[in-house]
Amino acid sequence: MTNNLEKLPKDSFERITIDSTHAEKITKPSLSFWQDAWLRIRKNKAAIISMFILAFIVIMAFVGPYMVKFDPQEVNVTHANLPPKIPGLEKWGIADGQGKLGTKTLDIYEVKKIDEYYWFGTDSLGRDLFSRLWMGTRISLYIALVAAIIDVFIGVLYGGISAYYGGRTDDIMQRIVEVLIGIPTLVIVILMLLVMEPGIWAIIIAISITGWIGMSRIVRGQVLKFKNQEFVLAAKTLGASDSRIIGKHLLPNIMAIIIINMMFTIPTAIFFEAFLSFIGLGLQAPAASLGTLINDGYKFLEYQPHMLFFPAVLISLLMIAFNLIGDGLRDALDPKMKD
Amino acid sequence: MAKKLLEIKNLKQYFNEGKKNEVRAVDDITFDIYKGETLGLVGESGCGKSTTGRTIIRLYNATGGEVIYDGIDVHNKKSKKDLKMFNRKMQMIFQDPYASLNPRMKVLDIIAEGLDIHGLVKGTKERTARVNELLETVGLNREHANRYPHEFSGGQRQRLGIARALAVEPEFIIADEPISALDVSIQAQVVNLLKELQEEKGLTYLFIAHDLSMVKYISDRIGVMYFGKLVEIGPAETLYTAPLHPYTQSLLSAIPLPDPNYERNRVRKGYDPKSHKYLDDEEVTMREVTPGHFVLCSQREFDSFKKA
Numbered sequence: 001m002t003n004n005l006e007k008l009p010k011d012s013f014e015r016i017t018i019d020s021t022h023a024e025k026i027t028k029p030s031l032s033f034w035q036d037a038w039l040r041i042r043k044n045k046a047a048i049i050s051m052f053i054l055a056f057i058v059i060m061a062f063v064g065p066y067m068v069k070f071d072p073q074e075v076n077v078t079h080a081n082l083p084p085k086i087p088g089l090e091k092w093g094i095a096d097g098q099g100k101l102g103t104k105t106l107d108i109y110e111v112k113k114i115d116e117y118y119w120f121g122t123d124s125l126g127r128d129l130f131s132r133l134w135m136g137t138r139i140s141l142y143i144a145l146v147a148a149i150i151d152v153f154i155g156v157l158y159g160g161i162s163a164y165y166g167g168r169t170d171d172i173m174q175r176i177v178e179v180l181i182g183i184p185t186l187v188i189v190i191l192m193l194l195v196m197e198p199g200i201w202a203i204i205i206a207i208s209i210t211g212w213i214g215m216s217r218i219v220r221g222q223v224l225k226f227k228n229q230e231f232v233l234a235a236k237t238l239g240a241s242d243s244r245i246i247g248k249h250l251l252p253n254i255m256a257i258i259i260i261n262m263m264f265t266i267p268t269a270i271f272f273e274a275f276l277s278f279i280g281l282g283l284q285a286p287a288a289s290l291g292t293l294i295n296d297g298y299k300f301l302e303y304q305p306h307m308l309f310f311p312a313v314l315i316s317l318l319m320i321a322f323n324l325i326g327d328g329l330r331d332a333l334d335p336k337m338k339d
Numbered sequence: 340m341a342k343k344l345l346e347i348k349n350l351k352q353y354f355n356e357g358k359k360n361e362v363r364a365v366d367d368i369t370f371d372i373y374k375g376e377t378l379g380l381v382g383e384s385g386c387g388k389s390t391t392g393r394t395i396i397r398l399y400n401a402t403g404g405e406v407i408y409d410g411i412d413v414h415n416k417k418s419k420k421d422l423k424m425f426n427r428k429m430q431m432i433f434q435d436p437y438a439s440l441n442p443r444m445k446v447l448d449i450i451a452e453g454l455d456i457h458g459l460v461k462g463t464k465e466r467t468a469r470v471n472e473l474l475e476t477v478g479l480n481r482e483h484a485n486r487y488p489h490e491f492s493g494g495q496r497q498r499l500g501i502a503r504a505l506a507v508e509p510e511f512i513i514a515d516e517p518i519s520a521l522d523v524s525i526q527a528q529v530v531n532l533l534k535e536l537q538e539e540k541g542l543t544y545l546f547i548a549h550d551l552s553m554v555k556y557i558s559d560r561i562g563v564m565y566f567g568k569l570v571e572i573g574p575a576e577t578l579y580t581a582p583l584h585p586y587t588q589s590l591l592s593a594i595p596l597p598d599p600n601y602e603r604n605r606v607r608k609g610y611d612p613k614s615h616k617y618l619d620d621e622e623v624t625m626r627e628v629t630p631g632h633f634v635l636c637s638q639r640e641f642d643s644f645k646k647a
Binding site for chain 2: 026028030031032033229230231233234235236237238239240244248249252253
């Protein structure tokens with residue numbers, strides 16, 4: 001072996017020198033936390049599909065009411081209780097305007113001599129359900145979003161102050177929360193809605209009045225976890241002010257958890273609004289939300305099932321989409337928490 | 340002897356003071372740190388070494404006692420300007436390189452934090468230049484500035500922590516077990532870096548550790564702590580060759596050496612605080628046995644040390 005090596009031609013070897021400055025080189029591209037999270041969530045098919053569904057619903061909530069020529073709040077008694085009729089689909093036997101009249105199934109549009117197409121039919125007052133549905137979605141989303149933002153705002157502030165200053169401040173603030181959480185939510189909400197003028201803001205305030213507690217507890221836990229971490233101590237030894245520590249060190253680290261929690265707060269708020277509207281404490285006619293539409297629809301479930309069908313499907317889609325996105329975000333933003 | 344940089348007088352740090360579960364983490368300790376030296380602080384886990392370091396740098400408010408830096412008591416200062424000056428002079432290197440860097444910040448911003456807080460640079464260009472310079476000082480590449488901490492190894496992260504501390508050009512650095520979370524091969528790297536920086540910039544270190552051989556390697560003087568008290572302090576050489584306090588003797592007897600003959604005959608001494616048999620009226624204080632070598636003892640013990 002050694003003999004063979006000596007016979008090897010010298011010119012087939014090339015001397016290389018290792019540059020020691022390259023020893024510490026990192027070749028992997030630098031990814032920020034959010035880029036990394038995006039790479040992970042991209043692999044989650046359910047979350048991506050949910051994002052598309054959610055985007056579609058949000059867009060429709062804005063443009064939907066203007067796609068048909070009917071006003072969502074216009075009453076037209078002669079056009080009451082029409083089943084769905086969609087041009088194109090009618091030939092295939094779905095949404096063809098067929099409905100029960102007495103015991104017979106007939107094309108109601110022909111009987112009543114109506115030329116217009118009500119895509120999702122009309123309600124008992126002859127209002128177009130398609131435009132009402134998207135109008136209602138818009139209001140439901142608006143209520144949920146505003147309620148969630150208020151929850152985040154109060155929750156982060158309250159939980160953050162409670163944990164950051166700690167000690168007696170924390171004790172007092174947490175006792176207050178415990179008292180608040182001891183009162184059944186529904187009782188507070190019903191009392192609030194009795195006192196306040198019914199409307200969107202009454203519902204938003206009713207939802208937010210106890211809704212922030214969950215967020216504040218999560219934020220408190222996170223701040224407690226991070227405030228004694230060594231990187232925060234290092235910032236303190238460098239002379240960083242409280243606002244700098246909170247803004248640059250604590251908030252960026254708990255942002256992921258806040259966002260995840262918000263993604264679960266929104267569908268809860270939508271659902272709670274629907275529930276309030278359903279038991280008659282919500283929006284007053286002629287304003288519509290998904291809850292009031294379901295409430296209207298279920299009264300005619302036997303004869304006009306379409307009135308319940310469309311809002312019920314939409315609210316289910318919204319709930320599933322938000323929850324799946326929330327799940328996906330949790331897995332993507334906090335890989336250690338998975339399972 | 341060199342100039343005193345830091346005088347710690349009767350420093351006390353009690354947690355849950357006055358309650359049932361009161362903990363005397365640091366209980367009345369007094370020592371000096373001289374300019375340009377490395378003082379090693381050793382002791383078992385939970386004996387108050389880290390708390391001492393953190394109290395000196397004001398991460399905790401001391402229960403009692405004084406920390407005098409260059410003639411000024413740092414624990415009584417109130418004005419923000421004075422505090423900032425003090426923050427620049429005294430810096431800290433932390434134990435856990437995985438927890439001491441904010442995972443959401445780029446290396447550039449982590450190292451430049453001190454520069455930003457104290458307004459030491461003007462403009463982005465100077466800031467980047469200064470950070471690059473610091474990165475090179477601790478043996479990292481300038482390309483590393485735009486990376487996030489999770490992309491680095493433990494040793495690299497610890498060097499980033501050192502760079503962050505150096506950014507404000509401190510005179511005195513508290514190294515709180517800077518190597519105990521690192522691989523043995525990396526420990527030497529970091530300790531040598533600290534030594535080089537000390538020679539270059541004339542830094543003074545308080546080196547907190549529980550690895551005795553490493554402390555011996557880096558320290559000029561060594562202090563031994565036991566249950567919140569400083570039991571013995573003296574020049575490294577004296578302390579290793581002639582330990583006086585029984586706890587120090589016990590600690591030194593626990594050092595393993597890569598020598599089979601020595602290991603076979605090594606006698607491990609135990610330490611029981613009751614073995615002192617202090618009487619109620621005896622005053623137990625720090626007493627100077629040989630120049631610069633202080634031991635926590637009673638007058639009776641002191642006399643016997645003197646004789647020996």
